[in-house]
Amino acid sequence: MTFAELANPGILTQPIYEPGKPIETLARELGLDPAGIIKLASNENPHGPSxxxxxxxxxxxxxxxxxxxxxxxxxxxxxxxxxxxxxxxxxxxxxxxxxxxxxxxxxxxxxxxxxxxxxxxxxxxxxxxxxxxxxxxxxxxxxxxxxxxxxxxxxxxxxxxxxxxxxxxxxxxxxxxxxxxxxxxxxxxxxxxxxxxxxxxxxxxxxxxxxxxxxxxxxxxxxxxxxxxxxxxxxxxxxxxxxxxxxxxxxxxxxxxxxxxxxxxxxxxLDDGEFVARCRRENFAGLAQLQLGFKALGLEFVPGQGNFVLVKVGDGMTVFDALQRLGVITRPVKGYGLPEWLRVTVGTKMQNERLLKSLGGVLAGK
Ligand SMILES: Cc1ncc(COP(=O)(O)O)c(C=O)c1O
CATH class of the missing domain: 3.40.640.10 (Type I PLP-dependent aspartate aminotransferase-like (Major domain))
Structure with missing residues (x-):
């Protein structure tokens, strides 16, 4: 008998969670310098650990x-x-x-x-x-x-x-x-x-x-x-x-x-109130920066209140792939039934600028 035959019912049909791609993995796959890659895919804190x-x-x-x-x-x-x-x-x-x-x-x-x-x-x-x-x-x-x-x-x-x-x-x-x-x-x-x-x-x-x-x-x-x-x-x-x-x-x-x-x-x-307050402030500024940028690109977005924004880009997988080749990792949300959208984590000011510039380029076909 195979392991698959021995496994409990439902295990083999259990869907698998697909995490955001780690920087090292993308660097290996595309032959890019990891230092030049930014990850705005997993709603992590761009300001580092407390x-x-x-x-x-x-x-x-x-x-x-x-x-x-x-x-x-x-x-x-x-x-x-x-x-x-x-x-x-x-x-x-x-x-x-x-x-x-x-x-x-x-x-x-x-x-x-x-x-x-x-x-x-x-x-x-x-x-x-x-x-x-x-x-x-x-x-x-x-x-x-x-x-x-x-x-x-x-x-x-x-x-x-x-x-x-x-x-x-x-x-x-x-x-x-x-x-x-x-x-x-x-x-x-x-x-x-x-x-x-x-x-x-x-x-x-x-x-x-x-x-x-x-x-x-x-x-x-x-x-x-x-x-x-x-x-x-x-x-x-x-x-x-x-x-x-x-x-x-x-x-x-x-x-x-x-x-x-x-x-x-x-x-x-839990005692790092100052850090938390700073991250919250930076996140508000980053949300505004991304949303203004999306507006300037003529893109529809959901005015989110977390540390990420959902933006409508057309074919989400194609734009995701093109951004990855530029060293910008975002999150396609096709698996969530939202194939036209990408989820973008709020990054630092510079990371947000880079995302907006790269996205503008990709959408303009450059
Ligand atoms: C809505 C929601 N709940 C829970 C989690 C998981 O958080 P944790 O890292 O604590 O497992 C996430 C992570 O992205 C999330 O988006």
Missing amino acids: PRGLAAAQRALQEAHLYPDGGYFALRQKLAGKFGLGMDQFVIGDGSNELLELLGHVFLSPGKECVMHQSAFICYKLVALMFGAKPVEVPLATGLRQDLPALLAAITPATRLVFLASPANPVGVANTAGELAALIGALPPHVLLVMDEAYVEYLENPPDLRPFIAEGCKVICLRTFSKIYGLASLRIGYGYAAKELIAILQRVRQPFNVNAIAAAAATAA
Whole structure:
């Protein structure tokens, strides 16, 4: 018997996540100098890692021979203080992606359903399929806005999870506090809202869902250190929710699911308010720069609120390939059902200039 024949049902048809292309890979493939390549493909922080986080990671490396504190006490204590919640309301994940999977372990199995938007972050669908559950995808509203009443309408007795990101990826649009309150208030008691807040730190006034958690509404919020804190490579994120839900999630994670270097970096990064504020300011300026540039090129775009912009370029794959040959990596979103669009991460001022210039050249056929 072959390994394929022995594999569990669904494994061979499980779609595979396609990440943004690393700089080294593109350099190798096209024979380019890696130093001349810019990557605006994975919504990483163009300003590097949080300096406090980096220093803490370097210190923690000295103890790399020891297992981590598997309870992640220091990080959960810092988070509890920052959020005004109990330490027992936080679970730490190997990136927030791992937390999506832990939720699948706890709540999904064949016969269950997950509700999400079409063109939502692909990992929601991947997690549903991985556990044999059915992903139910709801169309976006006009302007690629997320349609929360439509999410509610798609809930059935088999639904267990509703996945929602705000700002959404790849569309970039955020929902208002009022829209979120209406959704949460109308959720039936057998459904948990997974509120993905990966980009929430880029908002000026992010909606605060803690009061809903305190009232006993079924909501878990997921955050990451991969974006505004600039620690994507370390793979660390967290979730906050009712302590009863967190206790169940703690049962399905590996004992040392996050390494000590990442945990130390994340703990220190939470104190890097200055860095975060600077990145948020730079991101606002970068969003404006890109959007003005797209306007000047006559291109339609979605006024995003995260650290990326969705721009309509015609044939997304062709433009993506042409930009790559110029050493500019962007993200085609054909796999999200948006073949005419590209997703561009907000870079530094110079990187944004280079993207706009290259894109202008490609579209003019130069
Ligand atoms: C909406 C959304 N959620 C979660 C993640 C994953 O973040 P992490 O790096 O913490 O796994 C991403 C990463 O791009 C994202 O866009």
